[in-house]
Amino acid sequence: MLHLLRETLDGVALTSPESAFVVADLGCSCGSNTIYMVEVIIKHMSDRYEAAGYEAPPEFSAFFSDLPSNDFNTLSQLLPPSSMEESDSRRSYFSAGVPGSFYRRLFPAKSVDVPDEVVDKRSTAYNKGRIFIDGANESTAIAYKKQYQIDLAGFLGSRSKEMKRGGSMFLVCLGRTCSDPTDQGGAGLLFGTHFQDAWDDLVQEGLISSEKRDDFNIPVYAASLEEFKEVVEADGSFIINKLQVIRGGSPLVVNHPDDSAEIGRALANSCRSVSGVLVDAHIGDELSNQLFSRVATRATNHAKELREKLQFYHIVASLSLA
Numbered sequence: 663m664l665h666l667l668r669e670t671l672d673g674v675a676l677t678s679p680e681s682a683f684v685v686a687d688l689g690c691s692c693g694s695n696t697i698y699m700v701e702v703i704i705k706h707m708s709d710r711y712e713a714a715g716y717e718a719p720p721e722f723s724a725f726f727s728d729l730p731s732n733d734f735n736t737l738s739q740l741l742p743p744s745s746m747e748e749s750d751s752r753r754s755y756f757s758a759g760v761p762g763s764f765y766r767r768l769f770p771a772k773s774v775d776v777p778d779e780v781v782d783k784r785s786t787a788y789n790k791g792r793i794f795i796d797g798a799n800e801s802t803a804i805a806y807k808k809q810y811q812i813d814l815a816g817f818l819g820s821r822s823k824e825m826k827r828g829g830s831m832f833l834v835c836l837g838r839t840c841s842d843p844t845d846q847g848g849a850g851l852l853f854g855t856h857f858q859d860a861w862d863d864l865v866q867e868g869l870i871s872s873e874k875r876d877d878f879n880i881p882v883y884a885a886s887l888e889e890f891k892e893v894v895e896a897d898g899s900f901i902i903n904k905l906q907v908i909r910g911g912s913p914l915v916v917n918h919p920d921d922s923a924e925i926g927r928a929l930a931n932s933c934r935s936v937s938g939v940l941v942d943a944h945i946g947d948e949l950s951n952q953l954f955s956r957v958a959t960r961a962t963n964h965a966k967e968l969r970e971k972l973q974f975y976h977i978v979a980s981l982s983l984a
Contacts, residue, residue: 908978
């Protein structure tokens with residue numbers, strides 16, 4: 663996606679070098695990928711200022727934002743020393759961690775929620791027997807879509823108050839190519855098959871009740887391009903400069919593709935990286951460990967199918983203030 667990111671950066675207005683240039687990564691996690699992306703952005707903008715004849719670029723600030731449970735200590739230790747410290751590898755920007763949900767305001771001035779209906783036994787959208795939208799009934803799909811629209815609109819509204827005129831937002835989110843919202847593509851294969859079956863195992867073994875399982879739903883929705891566009895246009899805060907769906911990779915990054923057990927562990931780790939905190943809170947650490955162990959076992963037995971079929975699609979959007 664780097665070429666699309668650079669196209670977006672080429673459309674960002676060059677402000678006076680006396681004003682700070684701000685970069686924010688929303689959903690940064692705690693690894694080196696976020697640092698790499700921030701440095702790509704700053705390098706590209708520095709080159710643009712130089713090409714435009716400025717004596718020096720502005721000072722850069724980088725905000726790394728994620729939920730409060732994120733390991734910001736680890737992230738800060740990965741940062742290169744700042745340009746004010748003695749080091750061969752220096753950081754040309756100021757940095758700060760910003761804990762909080764990006765569905766609310768994060769920056770000066772001033773959650774992901776599962777739709778209530780899917781855990782309400784009185785609702786036709788009650789997702790009985792399932793922990794994800796994939797393969798669910800139409801009412802459940804409508805409820806998930808409605809929650810997605812609310813969340814994305816809230817996200818856009820918050821960003822519109824934080825961004826300066828002339829700035830750009832480069833947005834990458836989970837997408838799908840099928841018009842049917844109950845076919846969630848790669849997310850469906852990740853959460854709607856072996857993860858689902860592992861929950862059923864706990865129920866059948868008497869470790870949890872069926873009601874306990876039914877009260878848990880994965881708060882993930884892979885939108886279509888049309889659904890994303892509808893929300894952006896209805897909100898009206900941003901104009902779309904670029905919008906497309908791209909085929910991403912597989913979360914099964916393994917050293918030995920023919921090792922079924924390694925693929926099984928990789929799938930379980932992928933599920934846990936997304937939902938682990940939620941699962942722990944819902945059934946406790948001990949049962950959570952048992953659940954993901956069963957995911958790994960089931961995935962090991964279907965390694966060939968997972969290796970061939972599991973992939974994600976992403977919506978990539980370049981937006982600027984309307």
